[in-house]
Amino acid sequence: MEKYSLKTGLREQTILKDVYFTPPFNLVEVRENKKNPLLEMMVMSSSPGILNDDFYDINIEVIDGSSLNLQTQSYQRIYISEKGTNQHMNISVGVNAYFSHVPHPVVPHKGARYTAKNTIHIKNSSTLLWAEILTCGRKHMGEGELFQFKKHHAITEIIQEEVLIFKDNLYIVPEEINLKEFGQYEEFTHQGSLFFITPETDVIERMENIAQRLSKEEGISYGISKVLDNAYVLRILGNEGEQLYKLFTQIRKEEDYLINQRLRLN
Amino acid sequence: MNKITVQPTALGSLIKILHITDPTLPIGGFSHSNGLETYVQQNLVKNASSTQDFVESMLKNNYKFNDGLAVKLAYDFTLKKNLNEILKLDNECNALKAPLEIREGSQKLGIRLIKIYAALLDDPFLNEINKRIEQKKMQGHYSVIFGIVTSILKIDAEKAVCAFLYNAAVGMVTNAVKLVPLGQTDGQHIIHNVEGLIETLTLEILELNRDMLGVCNTALDIKCMQHEYLYSRLYMS
Numbered sequence: 001m002e003k004y005s006l007k008t009g010l011r012e013q014t015i016l017k018d019v020y021f022t023p024p025f026n027l028v029e030v031r032e033n034k035k036n037p038l039l040e041m042m043v044m045s046s047s048p049g050i051l052n053d054d055f056y057d058i059n060i061e062v063i064d065g066s067s068l069n070l071q072t073q074s075y076q077r078i079y080i081s082e083k084g085t086n087q088h089m090n091i092s093v094g095v096n097a098y099f100s101h102v103p104h105p106v107v108p109h110k111g112a113r114y115t116a117k118n119t120i121h122i123k124n125s126s127t128l129l130w131a132e133i134l135t136c137g138r139k140h141m142g143e144g145e146l147f148q149f150k151k152h153h154a155i156t157e158i159i160q161e162e163v164l165i166f167k168d169n170l171y172i173v174p175e176e177i178n179l180k181e182f183g184q185y186e187e188f189t190h191q192g193s194l195f196f197i198t199p200e201t202d203v204i205e206r207m208e209n210i211a212q213r214l215s216k217e218e219g220i221s222y223g224i225s226k227v228l229d230n231a232y233v234l235r236i237l238g239n240e241g242e243q244l245y246k247l248f249t250q251i252r253k254e255e256d257y258l259i260n261q262r263l264r265l266n
Numbered sequence: 267m268n269k270i271t272v273q274p275t276a277l278g279s280l281i282k283i284l285h286i287t288d289p290t291l292p293i294g295g296f297s298h299s300n301g302l303e304t305y306v307q308q309n310l311v312k313n314a315s316s317t318q319d320f321v322e323s324m325l326k327n328n329y330k331f332n333d334g335l336a337v338k339l340a341y342d343f344t345l346k347k348n349l350n351e352i353l354k355l356d357n358e359c360n361a362l363k364a365p366l367e368i369r370e371g372s373q374k375l376g377i378r379l380i381k382i383y384a385a386l387l388d389d390p391f392l393n394e395i396n397k398r399i400e401q402k403k404m405q406g407h408y409s410v411i412f413g414i415v416t417s418i419l420k421i422d423a424e425k426a427v428c429a430f431l432y433n434a435a436v437g438m439v440t441n442a443v444k445l446v447p448l449g450q451t452d453g454q455h456i457i458h459n460v461e462g463l464i465e466t467l468t469l470e471i472l473e474l475n476r477d478m479l480g481v482c483n484t485a486l487d488i489k490c491m492q493h494e495y496l497y498s499r500l501y502m503s
Contacts, residue, residue, distance in 0.1 A: 168362075171481040177327065181319070183320075183489075185485060223488035225366045237485060
């Protein structure tokens with residue numbers, strides 16, 4: 001089992017309190033402005049991707065009042081596997097705490113089998129920005145490796161004070177499902193979802209800004225909708241991982257900026 | 267109010283299936299297009315052939331893993347009188363429906379359905395569920411209430427699921443006939459053409475793993491979200 005875990009601490013800014021990792025992982029602090037309250041961490045890996053039988057076990061604790069952004073270093077490749085690869089990610093975000101995570105797109109190679117379970121516990125006063133992007137595979141390699149993977153099953157649950165408020169069940173088995181059908185991928189090859197919740201009273205202004213920006217973007221189809229008065233889900237279909245990653249990262253950076261501003265004022 | 271004239275006997279469950287799937291049951295199903303209106307406005311569903319493709323894909327990719335499976339699970343939990351599991355399932359249905367209009371539509375239909383059957387049946391378990399909804403401790407999603415009611419009515423599980431899928435297919439076709447528009451005969455052809463698929467899916471749903479509840483239909487979710495922003499709308503979803 002391959003593991004990493006981290007726990008934040010709080011002084012005048014968020015600090016890294018506890019960190020633990022086994023190969024291939026390494027966790028490094030990448031906070032550019034050392035005075036920022038928001039702790040920015042990057043997960044690095046010495047492995048080219050998730051290999052056969054890998055089981056990633058990830059635990060993150062963002063303690064009360066602290067704020068963390070977790071970044072990835074590169075696209076997450078999932079290699080061919082017979083038995084399948086797994087990832088379990090458990091996150092807890094405390095009272096008045098902040099967590100943002102927009103990982104690079106996942107690239108399942110031909111023959112890849114992947115199962116993921118992400119469980120995120122938050123409080124009423126937590127802020128969470130969570131995103132996932134799945135590509136069709138190595139589209140630009142040779143003649144193109146599109147949807148040649150075996151299985152991708154990722155379940156994400158967001159639980160607020162013991163109540164499940166959002167669940168995403170992404171199950172793609174290209175041999176079973178014709179992804180071109182109505183309601184699936186239709187004419188696209190990449191998909192991304194972004195969930196955001198804030199203790200503020202509503203998210204309408206944010207949703208309008210995002211919708212306006214996305215309406216100018218070419219080659220995508222998107223929808224944004226309220227999950228709660230103070231939470232939205234954004235879904236995008238597109239044809240380029242980089243484009244979706246940039247769009248999500250921009251939203252993430254705006255929220256990271258806001259939290260830095262707010263914490264500085266306090 | 268008058269009393270029951272004669273208690274139904276052998277044909278009882280057939281009559282009960284016909285009643286709960288009757289399109290005239292006043293729960294407001296036909297004010298929801300569940301994304302179809304967006305597909306029609308974007309000229310993606312535009313004739314009988316594309317309508318059938320749409321109906322088929324919705325049945326096998328959406329209803330199978332979402333509402334169809336929820337009916338079956340709610341049906342089973344009701345047999346065991348397991349209120350906790352029902353509450354959990356109803357909440358899970360809520361968490362899985364990301365588009366606002368789909369979530370609210372499913373709640374509205376469910377609440378109207380339980381109002382009708384709570385009044386007709388006066389069943390203790392159903393009354394308990396109804397009380398939770400009134401106390402806002404439960405949302406009352408349509409598929410969950412459908413599963414509970416059909417279980418209480420002692421309709422066979424497979425018939426309950428099959429009836430639910432059939433009702434969903436008829437709903438989509440009725441909306442398509444108005445929206446696309448299609449001829450009435452085209453609509454009937456589509457229903458006829460998907461009958462076999464409905465049977466196959468019914469049997470598959472009975473065997474589905476709980477893990478498969480709520481498998482995401484990304485493009486459908488997007489179209490349902492886009493519906494909120496359509497310039498002119500005939501439907502609530």
